[in-house]
Each structure stands twice: as C-alpha cells, then as structure tokens.
Amino acid sequence: MNETEGYEELYARLQRIVERLEAGDLPLAEALALYEEGVATAATCQKLLDGAALRVRSLAGGLVPSVQDMETAS
Amino acid sequence: MQLLSVAQLNLYLRELLDTDDLLRDVWVDGEISNFSRHSSGHCYFTLKEGDAQIGAVMWKSVAARLATLPLNGEAVLAHGRVAFYEVRGQVQLYVDALRPAGIGVLQAQFERLKERLGAEGLFDLSRKRPLPALPRRIGVVTSPTGAALQDILNVLRRRYPLAEVVIAPCQVQGTGASDTVVEALYALYDAAVDVIIVARGGGAAEDLWAFNDERVARAVFASPVPVVSGVGHETDTTIIDFVADVRAPTPSAAAELVSPDVTELADDLALLRTRMTAAVTQRLADAHDAVTWLADRLELRSPENRIRRDRQQLDELLRRATVMLDRRIALAHARLDGERGRLHALSPLATLGRGYAVVRHVAGALVTDAADVAPDDRVEITVRQGTFYARVE
Structure with missing residues (x-):
C-alpha cells in the first residue's frame, strides 16, 4: 500500500474490492487475497480518519503570517 | 441660412x-x-x-x-x-x-458587466461542474489575515481534517485587490488542488468590489477545477458568484460545501467493511459447500465404501441364508414330529399294550405262521414290557 495515497484513493479502492468480492465469481485464493487487501485498506482508511489533522500551507512563503501563526491565532 | x-x-x-x-x-x-x-x-x-x-x-x-x-x-x-x-x-x-x-456607479458597472459576461456564456449552467466528493487538496483564495480564512479552517478542521489546505493569499479589498485575486487563482491552478474556495467575509458592497472585476471573473472561468465562491453574507451577490461552479452564501458555507463530514465518512467505511466481510464469508461458505459436496460424491465412489457395501450385502445374504436355514430346520422338526405321531399311532407297542406279543425267530424274522416254527426252536417273544425267550414244543 502506497503511503502517499490519499483517503479518496484508498476509499475508492476499498469500494472496488467490495464490489469485486460481492460479484462472487473470483477464485477462492484470489478472493481471500483481495479480502486481506481490503481489511488492510479499511484499516488504513480508519487510521486516516482517526488521526487526521488538517494540514495547512500557504503559497506565499514569507509574505503572509506563517501557518504556525495562523494555527495558533485560531 | x-x-x-x-x-x-x-x-x-x-x-x-x-x-x-x-x-x-x-x-x-x-x-x-x-x-x-x-x-x-x-x-x-x-x-x-x-x-x-x-x-x-x-x-x-x-x-x-x-x-x-x-x-x-x-x-x-x-x-x-x-x-x-x-x-x-x-x-x-x-x-x-x-x-x-458611489454605489450607483458601481452598481451600473456591475449590471453592465453581468450582462456582458452572461451573454458571453460565462454563467452557463451547463458549464457548472460537480464538486469532488473527497477532495484531497483544497485551495483557498482569501486574505491570510481575515476572519473568513479562520472560519474556513475551523469548518474543515471539524468536518474534514483529511484535507490539505493550500492558501493562496490575496488582498480582498482596496486598490489592486482584483489583481491579487487573479494571481492567487492562477497560483492555485499550478498547485494541483481538487477544488478552490474564493472567500471574503462580509462588508459594505464597495468592500466586495474586488470580486466584481472582469479579470477575476475570467480567471475563475478559466479554472481547471471547480470553484466555490463564498463572498460576503447571504444577501451579497458578486459577479464571481455567477461564474463560480457553486455559490455559497458565506465563507463557512463554502467550506461546508467542499467537505464531506468525517463522521459520515466513518459510517460509509464501516458499511463497506460489513459488506466486505459478508461477501468473503459467503464466498468461503460457498467454497466449503462445494468441497463438501465433492467429498460426499467421492466418498460414495471410494473402494472402501465399495468393500463396505459388498460386506453389507454379504452380511445380508448370510442373514437371509440363516433365516432360511432356521426356517427349514424348524419345518423339518415339525414334519418329524408329525411323522413321529403317526408312527406312534401305528406302533405295535400299542398293540402289545393290549396283551399281544410279537414272536420272532432268534434269527430275527417275524413268526406270523405256526408252520414256520418247529419244536425246540428258540423264539424271541416281545411283550409290552420287555422280551423273553421260549422253546417251541
């Protein structure tokens, strides 16, 4: 699993996995491997949801108050 | 003349x-x-x-x-x-x-610009794009020091902390503000954001004027990703509201529109998990059933089963043979008993009981004619109780 993958990609992948599993026409070994991947993907999604902290950056480096300043100001 | x-x-x-x-x-x-x-x-x-x-x-x-x-x-x-x-x-x-x-001049300009851009197709509904369901990167064009930015960040932090917010700072009022908005927009077009919020807090109509600028309108129109406008209060309308893909009444509302709620995401995720587990459980059950079915069929055809079945047949045959035999023996007994009865009825012993005797030559032949014996012949006489010998005179 790619660490840089965002929640939306992971969630879309999970959706595809579930749909393929639900189709029910996969060889068992493949289905089980897919399930394993799905469990891992779901866990990563959950982790992202639980541990998410909004990342904020500004395009104009020194021209504006730094992100830190803005964070503490809020 | x-x-x-x-x-x-x-x-x-x-x-x-x-x-x-x-x-x-x-x-x-x-x-x-x-x-x-x-x-x-x-x-x-x-x-x-x-x-x-x-x-x-x-x-x-x-x-x-x-x-x-x-x-x-x-x-x-x-x-x-x-x-x-x-x-x-x-x-x-x-x-x-x-x-x-003041207001009047601006208003007249506003109406003219709106009419012109509208005629040009900048506001066409067919151009409006849907907002991404799960934006990864959210661009925000606004003042870096304004309350609007804090409102937006607060909403995003609460609803959708998964996102990365890219702020393109601009001036939101005063001379040159429009130029900075245009620059900020184009800077975001290069920043690979999924959606853009253009925001400014409420103010007097003149204060919102940077967003009634034709260049701003055209810059928004040129956006490669959907743009949400959140300028002023509910009652304020600026040109950018018409060009944007979605118009939000306030900066906070704009942030709400671009962000799915994280609790809903968690619910969706839980549902997907349940579906996934159900699907794979079903798949396993199907596989199990298939194996069981095959195993049953195999078992039916196994040599052991064949032997067992033959043995069973043998046992059955043996059982039937035994029954048959027993029955025949019983039948024979019954027949024997019958014969014995008849035999008994015919037995000379019964006659002997009545006082008759059987006379036999010692050699064994029955004496049924007096001429068969001569004097001094020894004969064997059997009465009901025992046998004795006698000499013929």
Missing part, C-alpha cells in the same frame, strides 16, 4: 436630441439641488457639478420606486434620457432611475 420660427427651431432641437443614441440611455453623475416634489407627485430638481447644471424631471412612478427621496446636496447617479422641452426651451434629463453615487 434659414429662417425658422421658434416652434420650428424647438421642434428641430427636440428631434436632434431624440435621435442621439447617447442621450437616450445615459447615467449622469451629479449633485442634487433645488429638489421639489410637486403635488402631482412628479419631482423636479437640478443636477449640478461645479458651475455646470442641468434640469431634471423624475415622474411620480419613478419616484415611487425609490426607498427615500434624494436630498439637496446629495451626490447621485441619475439614469435616463436627455430631451428638449419645447415649452420652456430647455434641455432636461428625464430620470428613470436614481441611485446614491
């Missing part, structure tokens, strides 16, 4: 003014003086600018549409047509709309 009567001259002047395109539809910027409202309801006043002035008429129906009547000395924008009033030989402005200056 011609000689004209006054009436002819005035008619000429009237027609001259009436056929001028500019004078038919004009905004005039000036200051009200000599304002008077006639008992008929029509209003008469003079528009002044320094030493210049022009008489103005505003019919009752126009005056009725105004929230308040203008005061002397007030700077206004008057819209209408300029015509020649022959009766008094005066050029007059026939006012059909009157607005306080």
Whole structure:
C-alpha cells in the first residue's frame, strides 16, 4: 500500500474490492487475497480518519503570517 | 441660412436630441439641488457639478420606486434620457432611475458587466461542474489575515481534517485587490488542488468590489477545477458568484460545501467493511459447500465404501441364508414330529399294550405262521414290557 495515497484513493479502492468480492465469481485464493487487501485498506482508511489533522500551507512563503501563526491565532 | 420660427427651431432641437443614441440611455453623475416634489407627485430638481447644471424631471412612478427621496446636496447617479422641452426651451434629463453615487456607479458597472459576461456564456449552467466528493487538496483564495480564512479552517478542521489546505493569499479589498485575486487563482491552478474556495467575509458592497472585476471573473472561468465562491453574507451577490461552479452564501458555507463530514465518512467505511466481510464469508461458505459436496460424491465412489457395501450385502445374504436355514430346520422338526405321531399311532407297542406279543425267530424274522416254527426252536417273544425267550414244543 502506497503511503502517499490519499483517503479518496484508498476509499475508492476499498469500494472496488467490495464490489469485486460481492460479484462472487473470483477464485477462492484470489478472493481471500483481495479480502486481506481490503481489511488492510479499511484499516488504513480508519487510521486516516482517526488521526487526521488538517494540514495547512500557504503559497506565499514569507509574505503572509506563517501557518504556525495562523494555527495558533485560531 | 434659414429662417425658422421658434416652434420650428424647438421642434428641430427636440428631434436632434431624440435621435442621439447617447442621450437616450445615459447615467449622469451629479449633485442634487433645488429638489421639489410637486403635488402631482412628479419631482423636479437640478443636477449640478461645479458651475455646470442641468434640469431634471423624475415622474411620480419613478419616484415611487425609490426607498427615500434624494436630498439637496446629495451626490447621485441619475439614469435616463436627455430631451428638449419645447415649452420652456430647455434641455432636461428625464430620470428613470436614481441611485446614491458611489454605489450607483458601481452598481451600473456591475449590471453592465453581468450582462456582458452572461451573454458571453460565462454563467452557463451547463458549464457548472460537480464538486469532488473527497477532495484531497483544497485551495483557498482569501486574505491570510481575515476572519473568513479562520472560519474556513475551523469548518474543515471539524468536518474534514483529511484535507490539505493550500492558501493562496490575496488582498480582498482596496486598490489592486482584483489583481491579487487573479494571481492567487492562477497560483492555485499550478498547485494541483481538487477544488478552490474564493472567500471574503462580509462588508459594505464597495468592500466586495474586488470580486466584481472582469479579470477575476475570467480567471475563475478559466479554472481547471471547480470553484466555490463564498463572498460576503447571504444577501451579497458578486459577479464571481455567477461564474463560480457553486455559490455559497458565506465563507463557512463554502467550506461546508467542499467537505464531506468525517463522521459520515466513518459510517460509509464501516458499511463497506460489513459488506466486505459478508461477501468473503459467503464466498468461503460457498467454497466449503462445494468441497463438501465433492467429498460426499467421492466418498460414495471410494473402494472402501465399495468393500463396505459388498460386506453389507454379504452380511445380508448370510442373514437371509440363516433365516432360511432356521426356517427349514424348524419345518423339518415339525414334519418329524408329525411323522413321529403317526408312527406312534401305528406302533405295535400299542398293540402289545393290549396283551399281544410279537414272536420272532432268534434269527430275527417275524413268526406270523405256526408252520414256520418247529419244536425246540428258540423264539424271541416281545411283550409290552420287555422280551423273553421260549422253546417251541
């Protein structure tokens, strides 16, 4: 699993996995491997949801108050 | 050179003014003086600018549409047509709309720009794009120090902390503000964001003017990703609201529109997990059933089963044979008993019981004729109880 993958990609992948599993026409070994991947993907999604902290950056480096300043100001 | 009567001259002047395109539809910027409202309801006043002035008429129906009547000395924008009033030989402005200056000028510009851009197709509904369901990167064009930014960040932090927010700072009011908005937009177009919020907190109509700029409108129109406008309060409308893919009433509302709620995401995720587990459980159960079915079929055809079945058959045959045999033995016994009974009935012993005796030669042959014996022959006589010997005399 790619660490840089965002929640939306992971969630879309999970959706595809579930749909393929639900189709029910996969060889068992493949289905089980897919399930394993799905469990891992779901866990990563959950982790992202639980541990998410909004990342904020500004395009104009020194021209504006730094992100830190803005964070503490809020 | 011609000689004209006054009436002819005035008619000429009237027609001259009436056929001028500019004078038919004009905004005039000036200051009200000599304002008077006639008992008929029509209003008469003079528009002044320094030493210049022009008489103005505003019919009752126009005056009725105004929230308040203008005061002397007030700077206004008057819209209408300029015509020649022959009766008094005066050029007059026939006012059909009157607005306080400042707002008025801007408003007129706003309307013209809106009309032009609308005609050009910048507001077409067919162009509006749906917002991404799960934006990864959210661009925000706003003042880095404004309350709008904090409102947006608060909403995103609460609802959708998965996102990365890329702020493209700009000025949101004052000279040059529009240019900075355009620059900020284009900077975001290179920043690979999924959606853009253009925001500014509430303010006076003039304060929002940076967002009524044609270049800003065109920059938004050129956006490669959906744009949400959140400028001012609910009641404020700016050009950018028409060009944006989605118009939000406030900066906070814009942030809400671009962000799914994290608790809903968690619910969706849980549902997917349940479906996934159900699907794979079903798949396993199916596989198990298939194996069981095959195993059963295999078992039926196994050599062991064959032997077991043969043995069973053998046992059965043996059992049947035994039963058959037992039955025949019993039958034989029964028959024997019958015979024995009959035998008994015929037995000479019974006759002996009645006092008869059987006489036999010692050699064994029965003596049934007296001529068969000679004197001194030994004979064997059997009575009911025992046998004894005798000599014939």
